[in-house]
Amino acid sequence: MTTVRLTMAQALVRFLAAQFVERDGIEHRFFEGCFGIFGHGNLTGVGQALSEVPELMTYYQARNEQAMVHTAAGFARQRNRLATLACTTSIGPGATNMLTGAAAATVNRLPVLLLPGDTFASRQPDPVLQQLEVFSRGEMSVNDCFQPVCKYWDRIQRPEQLVPAALAALRVLTNQAETGAVMLALPQDVQVEAYDYPSEFLARRVWPIGRPLPPPDALDRAAALIRQAHRPMIVAGGGVIYSEATAALQALVKRTGIPVGETQAGKGSMPFDHPGALGAVGVTGNLAANRTAAAADLVIGIGTRYSDFTTGSKTIFQNDAVRFINLNVVDFDAHKLGGLALVGDARATIEALAERLSGWAVDADYRKLSEQLRVEWDREVSRLYHLGHGPLPAQSEVIGAVNELSNPSDVLVCAAGSMPGDLHKLWRTRDAKGYHVEYGYSTMGYEIAGGLGVKLADPGREVYVMVGDGSYLMMAQEIVTSIQEGLKLTVVLVDNEGFASIGALSRSKGSAGFGTRYRQRTDGSLGDDSGQHDGLSLPVDLALNAQGLGAHVIRAANVDELRDALVAARTIDRTVVVYVRTDRYESVPGYESWWQVPVAEVSGSGDVEAARLEHERGLARRRWQL
Ligand SMILES: Cc1ncc(C[n+]2csc(CCOP(=O)(O)OP(=O)(O)O)c2C)c(N)n1
Numbered sequence: 018m019t020t021v022r023l024t025m026a027q028a029l030v031r032f033l034a035a036q037f038v039e040r041d042g043i044e045h046r047f048f049e050g051c052f053g054i055f056g057h058g059n060l061t062g063v064g065q066a067l068s069e070v071p072e073l074m075t076y077y078q079a080r081n082e083q084a085m086v087h088t089a090a091g092f093a094r095q096r097n098r099l100a101t102l103a104c105t106t107s108i109g110p111g112a113t114n115m116l117t118g119a120a121a122a123t124v125n126r127l128p129v130l131l132l133p134g135d136t137f138a139s140r141q142p143d144p145v146l147q148q149l150e151v152f153s154r155g156e157m158s159v160n161d162c163f164q165p166v167c168k169y170w171d172r173i174q175r176p177e178q179l180v181p182a183a184l185a186a187l188r189v190l191t192n193q194a195e196t197g198a199v200m201l202a203l204p205q206d207v208q209v210e211a212y213d214y215p216s217e218f219l220a221r222r223v224w225p226i227g228r229p230l231p232p233p234d235a236l237d238r239a240a241a242l243i244r245q246a247h248r249p250m251i252v253a254g255g256g257v258i259y260s261e262a263t264a265a266l267q268a269l270v271k272r273t274g275i276p277v278g279e280t281q282a283g284k285g286s287m288p289f290d291h292p293g294a295l296g297a298v299g300v301t302g303n304l305a306a307n308r309t310a311a312a313a314d315l316v317i318g319i320g321t322r323y324s325d326f327t328t329g330s331k332t333i334f335q336n337d338a339v340r341f342i343n344l345n346v347v348d349f350d351a352h353k354l355g356g357l358a359l360v361g362d363a364r365a366t367i368e369a370l371a372e373r374l375s376g377w378a379v380d381a382d383y384r385k386l387s388e389q390l391r392v393e394w395d396r397e398v399s400r401l402y403h404l405g406h407g408p409l410p411a412q413s414e415v416i417g418a419v420n421e422l423s424n425p426s427d428v429l430v431c432a433a434g435s436m437p438g439d440l441h442k443l444w445r446t447r448d449a450k451g452y453h454v455e456y457g458y459s460t461m462g463y464e465i466a467g468g469l470g471v472k473l474a475d476p477g478r479e480v481y482v483m484v485g486d487g488s489y490l491m492m493a494q495e496i497v498t499s500i501q502e503g504l505k506l507t508v509v510l511v512d513n514e515g516f517a518s519i520g521a522l523s524r525s526k527g528s529a530g531f532g533t534r535y536r537q538r539t540d541g542s543l544g545d546d547s548g549q550h551d552g553l554s555l556p557v558d559l560a561l562n563a564q565g566l567g568a569h570v571i572r573a574a575n576v577d578e579l580r581d582a583l584v585a586a587r588t589i590d591r592t593v594v595v596y597v598r599t600d601r602y603e604s605v606p607g608y609e610s611w612w613q614v615p616v617a618e619v620s621g622s623g624d625v626e627a628a629r630l631e632h633e634r635g636l637a638r639r640r641w642q643l
């Protein structure tokens with residue numbers, strides 16, 4: 018057996034550079050680079066190792082550790098989980114900054130590899146700078162915080178432990194059912210210790226990504242259920258896109274006439290104008306999909322987690338006889354809502370079902386109804402795109418302008434605030450990878466960092482990042498990274514002076530938008546967001562801030578100027594921030610949906626009491642769906 022004498026960190030970097038995945042006969046390099054911020058916990062270990070072999074692994078410098086995990090997740094999502102980026106940090110705050118990013122990646126089932134430094138395995142110099150001493154547990158460090166948010170977690174206490182740990186990490190990262198954030202915590206002394214690593218460990222390794230099928234009898238039972246259904250509906254989730262099953266789905270829909278509602282992660286499964294494409298379903302769903310869901314007698318969930326936003330907190334599916342068939346590569350998800358579980362790859366399983374449905378289609382009337390609902394909904398989208406609202410534009414008009422002035426293959430990125438809901442309803446998707454809204458964790462701050470990952474993964478597409486003022490203020494600094502790396506983003510910064518989404522939610526629950534608007538403190542209070550106590554604006558200029566970070570900034574005062582700005586932005590080769598103010602009170606309505614958010618059972622406020630009564634009416638509509 019030949020061996021190579023390397024430090025643990027050197028072996029790790031070489032190992033990562035040699036990992037590939039293979040699906041459908043095509044190989045993909047799994048780690049296309051390593052983002053990092055250095056400190057004493059990784060500088061001389063992973064940092065030294067990266068600096069030695071820049072041809073094996075590109076290093077990218079980020080501004081914030083949370084952001085770099087979002088970038089890795091955005092990258093992995095754009096590549097359908099066939100590639101990702103590693104993230105190296107120092108110990109202590111550099112490491113724990115990654116926690117939100119790790120949770121967001123795991124919730125969204127996206128592979129990211131986190132490599133924080135850790136305190137000395139020897140413990141001899143303890144307590145080191147940035148060490149949190151746990152009085153009762155000698156082996157614990159802040160990196161243990163990551164255990165619940167990682168799909169695989171390990172700490173490399175001896176250099177040879179890297180061998181089984183790295184292999185275990187790759188098994189999980191490349192496993193479509195298990196993937197998410199993975200952490201290898203690297204004590205700073207162990208990173209620099211040498212070991213004679215077996216050459217096989219460092220050799221090129223290909224991890225196959227198969228297309229597993231459910232057992233034939235489960236497929237037969239599912240096909241029989243579908244053949245008996247009168248009003249079947251498909252709910253397409255992110256799994257359809259990750260599995261590259263959109264063509265198979267569209268073919269099935271075309272032939273059988275089963276209409277499709279899409280979740281946030283599944284939006285793009287169908288082009289918006291495909292007959293049978295109902296569009297967004299659930300809390301942020303539209304009339305076409307939600308009316309169809311209310312009457313459906315069979316729901317075929319494909320690659321969906323059935324979050325409360327998809328099921329309207331279990332109120333969307335109102336037919337007493339409704340049954341579920343859940344096609345999912347994750348056994349856990351396939352068993353939700355008492356469904357018939359089809360555990361398998363989305364594409365292979367859709368194709369296997371399609372064979373068994375040969376010669377069958379929904380009634381012509383039902384097909385016609387779906388098409389009519391789709392056409393009516395698209396008319397509503399056109400209305401909201403061109404409201405002519407003033408003096409400040411409505412957010413739906415901003416979305417309309419971006420949609421109409423972007424190319425079909427461009428990518429729209431968003432994550433939190435009022436835009437995800439509006440985008441889910443209104444964005445006309447024309448490409449399976451053209452819609453990227455992180456709504457599993459809905460992380461404020463994901464937008465620019467995640468968009469950077471999308472651009473890195475797919476540089477041929479323009480990336481439109483739509484970000485609210487609130488999210489922008491949480492994490493705008495990766496604009497600097499986009500300038501540094503020459504990765505152009507078009508950031509549409511929508512300023513409505515605060516948290517319009519949460520303000521509207523608060524008002525609807527009787528709390529007058531308390532604490533959701535940016536206002537100068539007067540009379541000891543920050544006021545509310547009822548639209549009645551206007552108060553003083555803050556002397557804050559976010560466009561100037563973006564300019565200071567290196568972006569090319571265009572201010573748009575109305576929709577016409579916004580359209581001009583979007584046209585001009587295409588010709589600029591560095592990150593552009595288009596700054597536009599909108600009317601925070603002009604929002605897109607809900608369409609026959611409900612979301613369970615608790616309301617105080619007792620209160621001195623009549624508004625809260627009224628909201629509680631309304632809440633109880635919603636609660637009564639819930640189903641267990643067992
Ligand atoms: C990190 C994080 N903190 C808090 C929230 C809760 N939250 C959701 S939307 C929102 C406000 C977002 O404000 P902005 O980006 O301006 O969008 P707007 O609501 O105005 O459209 C908040 C606080 C969140 N999603 N993420």
Ligand SMILES: [Mg+2]
Nearest residue numbers: 485486515517
């Ligand atoms: Mg806002």
